[in-house]
Amino acid sequence: MKISFGERLLIWFYKCVNAVVPWHRLPKYIGSFNLLALRIELRAENLHDTYPSWEYQGNTKSDQLLDTKDLCVRNSDGKFNDLERPRMGCAGMRFGRNVPRQHTGAPTHEQLMNPNPRIISERLLARKPGTFKQATIVNLLAAAWIQFQVHDWLQHFNSTEQHEIPLPQGDKWPEKPMKIDKTQPDEILGDEDVGYPGYKNQNTHWWDGSQIYGSSEAKTASLRSQCKDGKLKIDLIHGQDFLPRGEDGIPLTGFNTNWWLGLELIHTLFAMEHNSICNHLRSANPDWTSDQLFDTARLINCALMAKIHTVEWTPAILAHPTIQIAMDANWSGIVGEKLGKIFGRISKSETISGIPGSVAEHNDTPFSLTEEFTSVYRLHPLIPDDIAFFNVRSGVHKATLPIQDVAFEKTREPFDSGLTFADVFYSFGINYPGAITIQNTPNFLRDLHLPDGHHLDLGTIDILRDRERGVPRYNQFRRLFHMPPVRSFEALTGGNISLAAELREIYNSDLEMVDLLVGCLCEPLPQGFGFSDTAFRVFILMASRRLKSDRYIATDWKPEVYTHEGLAWVQDNTMKDVLCRHFPELRAPLRNVQNAFAPWEKVGRSKEYAGKETNA
Numbered sequence: 001m002k003i004s005f006g007e008r009l010l011i012w013f014y015k016c017v018n019a020v021v022p023w024h025r026l027p028k029y030i031g032s033f034n035l036l037a038l039r040i041e042l043r044a045e046n047l048h049d050t051y052p053s054w055e056y057q058g059n060t061k062s063d064q065l066l067d068t069k070d071l072c073v074r075n076s077d078g079k080f081n082d083l084e085r086p087r088m089g090c091a092g093m094r095f096g097r098n099v100p101r102q103h104t105g106a107p108t109h110e111q112l113m114n115p116n117p118r119i120i121s122e123r124l125l126a127r128k129p130g131t132f133k134q135a136t137i138v139n140l141l142a143a144a145w146i147q148f149q150v151h152d153w154l155q156h157f158n159s160t161e162q163h164e165i166p167l168p169q170g171d172k173w174p175e176k177p178m179k180i181d182k183t184q185p186d187e188i189l190g191d192e193d194v195g196y197p198g199y200k201n202q203n204t205h206w207w208d209g210s211q212i213y214g215s216s217e218a219k220t221a222s223l224r225s226q227c228k229d230g231k232l233k234i235d236l237i238h239g240q241d242f243l244p245r246g247e248d249g250i251p252l253t254g255f256n257t258n259w260w261l262g263l264e265l266i267h268t269l270f271a272m273e274h275n276s277i278c279n280h281l282r283s284a285n286p287d288w289t290s291d292q293l294f295d296t297a298r299l300i301n302c303a304l305m306a307k308i309h310t311v312e313w314t315p316a317i318l319a320h321p322t323i324q325i326a327m328d329a330n331w332s333g334i335v336g337e338k339l340g341k342i343f344g345r346i347s348k349s350e351t352i353s354g355i356p357g358s359v360a361e362h363n364d365t366p367f368s369l370t371e372e373f374t375s376v377y378r379l380h381p382l383i384p385d386d387i388a389f390f391n392v393r394s395g396v397h398k399a400t401l402p403i404q405d406v407a408f409e410k411t412r413e414p415f416d417s418g419l420t421f422a423d424v425f426y427s428f429g430i431n432y433p434g435a436i437t438i439q440n441t442p443n444f445l446r447d448l449h450l451p452d453g454h455h456l457d458l459g460t461i462d463i464l465r466d467r468e469r470g471v472p473r474y475n476q477f478r479r480l481f482h483m484p485p486v487r488s489f490e491a492l493t494g495g496n497i498s499l500a501a502e503l504r505e506i507y508n509s510d511l512e513m514v515d516l517l518v519g520c521l522c523e524p525l526p527q528g529f530g531f532s533d534t535a536f537r538v539f540i541l542m543a544s545r546r547l548k549s550d551r552y553i554a555t556d557w558k559p560e561v562y563t564h565e566g567l568a569w570v571q572d573n574t575m576k577d578v579l580c581r582h583f584p585e586l587r588a589p590l591r592n593v594q595n596a597f598a599p600w601e602k603v604g605r606s607k608e609y610a611g612k613e614t615n616a
């Protein structure tokens with residue numbers, strides 16, 4: 001992407017400023033232009049395709065558009081979002097890179113194992129008994145939300161080959177060595193693939209609700225079977241709506257792995273929201289077919305989820321005044337939401353009037369999510385050890401359950417024992433997730449028994465995956481994202497001497513060896529931030545790219561595609577509205593809450609509960 005002279009000047013100016021003051025210590029409006037300068041530089045230098053040429057994105061001859069429907073509604077496979085390059089962002093396309101490919105080489109066995117990832121899991125990631133560190137700026141719904149989103153965006157393929165991790169003496173893991181399925185590399189398509197493998201995404205790369213609707217037309221059809229009026233299948237059981245379940249007890253939905261109660265809540269909520277949108281569309285368009293209702297409701301529901309993520313979830317977990325301005329600007333531009341509603345779109349510029357309604361643009365690189373994007377969303381410390389449950393009306397404490405008792409096939413047990421969805425949403429609203437920090441990954445995930453029989457230490461896996469996929473280690477990652485490398489272990493830990501000593505010992509005094517995840521979890525955070533400034537660099541780039549590349553958010557954000565009712569539904573609703581529409585009992589705990597991902601108000605007797613799980 002070419003940078004104009006004015007943009008160069010802006011970047012240069014802020015580089016000088018940042019040599020003295022980081023962006024997050026500047027006054028908020030000056031800071032938001034600082035973020036704009038960072039984004040321009042990142043767009044120019046940190047988007048890299050992993051295919052040998054544009055040819056692999058298809059063209060109008062290789063992938064002919066046979067159904068005019070694909071011009072104006074989402075295709076579940078992700079096809080035809082870009083009409084000239086119809087395979088862009090499809091399920092099964094490769095992840096791209098945010099760093100030049102020559103920095104992403106496949107590691108040797110020595111590089112993969114050094115230092116031993118299991119030792120890092122045990123000493124640096126493990127949450128020791130009784131040391132749960134809470135993230136007090138958000139509630140547990142925020143943790144479920146981001147996993148729900150990740151399941152829309154990405155999932156690598158695993159291979160049948162396995163890595164063997166040698167275990168240190170005295171390690172209690174039952175299988176020695178520990179075995180972990182390798183990531184499946186894509187076939188070799190060009191010379192670069194030999195040393196720098198490409199990896200494919202099982203899901204569509206687009207922000208298209210594929211966790212609800214599926215990443216293939218066949219999957220979507222199966223989820224809609226027998227439903228009328230464009231609706232998704234929902235079963236009414238004892239007066240409550242539930243997603244239909246498979247024989248294994250796990251719901252039938254677009255993406256249902258790693259299931260737990262948090263996913264159950266948000267999947268159910270947005271399936272219900274889809275069906276409400278269908279009702280709304282049908283009352284305005286009584287002669288529409290079921291397909292028309294479904295397709296338009298999906299567009300609206302997806303855009304609503306993208307908006308909630310952009311202007312609500314992100315500013316909740318990055319509770320810094322500059323971020324609220326920057327994220328609002330992504331959606332509404334510097335004109336802002338209120339003026340935008342009065343005057344409509346006054347400019348095609350994304351900076352002035354926001355990305356929705358601007359023109360789709362890929363910045364000279366085919367759109368895809370990236371390996372580095374995957375890495376910075378490894379937020380497993382968000383999962384707590386226990387969840388405390390309360391009655392939403394009286395506030396009475398009902399139970400405190402370990403997370404393993406509300407996961408996989410046991411997910412529905414709290415409902416079977418008398419809790420309602422409203423009770424459980426309320427409980428999530430006042431429970432804290434774990435802080436995204438060092439030594440806070442729950443043992444549930446470090447000793448994880450999946451329904452398919454796999455026994456995993458997700459801590460070991462998180463470290464191994466980044467190395468395996470050639471994601472640069474922490475200091476090199478910072479350099480490649482235009483940040484200064486850290487100069488000492490003490491600087492990395494913000495002066496935490498004992499942690500610095502432990503890192504020095506494990507990494508054999510070599511700062512360059514510190515893994516990206518470990519560095520991000522140790523780094524001191526900007527004020528109000530729930531995760532590191534280093535990880536945030538990927539967000540600065542990719543948060544807007546996901547919107548800007550998507551035809552349905554950028555170019556086709558118009559009434560002819562969404563309907564007037566549809567655009568209004570997205571613009572006029574927040575997460576709080578969605579929650580209260582389907583569960584009116586939640587109005588009380590949400591009454592004085594601005595952002596539904598921030599801790600909610602406690603009702604009645606919940607205030608008596610003093611457990612560390614909640615905002616007591």
Ligand code: HEM
Nearest residue numbers: 143146147150154155156258260374377378379380382461
């Ligand atoms: C009960 C909760 C969770 C369970 C059981 C779970 C389980 C898993 C498993 C089994 C994997 C695949 C490991 C592999 O073989 O590579 C994984 C990957 C991942 N998880 Fe989680 N997870 C949970 C929560 C979360 C949360 C809250 C996030 C936050 C964003 C998250 C983000 C990710 C990401 C980004 C990956 C990488 C996916 C990929 O490599 O394609 N997970 N998780």
